[in-house]
Amino acid sequence: MSVPGWWAVILLTLAAYRTWRAAALDDILDVPRRYLLRLGDWRQEGDAVPDTYRAAWGKFLGCAWCSGFWVALAWWAAWQATEKWTLIIAAPFAVGTLVGLLHRLDADE
Secondary structure (H helix, E strand, C coil), rough: CCCCCCHHHCCCCCCHHHHHHHHCCCCHHHHHHHHCCCCCCCCCCCCCCCCCCHHHHHHHHHHCHHHHHHHHHHHHHHHCCHHHHHHHHHHHHHHHHEEEEEEEHHHHH
């Protein structure tokens, strides 16, 4: 087992954040997230929550401290298995995170 240098830690951290955000919050994965949590199309204001709603999993997935830890652990394990390829794959995730964060700083919305 080895400990990553500062550059690898930054890449892994940004990649883990981007992965967690995509899985938990981003619109692009709404359909698979609804399917996994059995949300269906109930997202209308005032509708009752279906009995099959997996409330605990929904809270877990949306919690950066909860599911974010497991996403980070997966990136760490991948890095332990193959440092070079994990960093190559993490780089676009990290760049995507920085683009999103810069957009938030620059947004005039």
